[in-house]
Ligand code: IMP
């Protein structure tokens with residue numbers, strides 16, 4: 001059994017303030033298209049994109065799932081929606097919620113490169129540097145965090161907690 005930490009790891013206000021500076025870092029790149037990974041990145045993507053606020057930047061969603069009801073990745077990545085996105089010749093920003101082992105982003109960047117993007121960068125809200133198992137570094141990182149399982153602000157545990165506005169650590173009850 002798990003419960004939430006006593007206080008949030010990152011409050012909605014802290015997230016808000018960081019998104020402001022992160023959007024300012026990203027905006028000058030003038031990306032043609034954002035490709036966001038459902039479901040975990042939906043809140044982050046919406047909040048970030050409306051701060052980048054470039055009229056012609058498109059937003060597309062793909063789905064990647066490697067977790068069931070567990071805090072450890074199952075290791076097999078299921079990706080869908082790639083057939084519906086058109087990024088050939090475009091400047092693309094791939095957005096995910098979190099870099100843990102790094103496998104999801106690593107696999108997705110390979111798949112998106114195959115689709116012929118002209119230029120390609122990656123962005124994650126959270127990075128767990130100590131958990132990386134593959135050589136994968138995001139170009140834009142919201143926050144670096146320690147090795148802990150976090151939920152809220154789009155991130156889930158077995159599909160719960162996504163709608164919480166703050167980010168919490170999940171601890172054993
Ligand atoms: P990776 O492939 O191990 O880097 O895992 C990336 C995916 O696992 C993310 O897109 C998340 O959906 C999920 N994930 C990893 N760590 C956490 C966490 O602490 N909370 C919620 N989801 C996580």
Ligand code: MG
Pocket residue numbers: 037038039040041064097
């Ligand atoms: Mg995810």
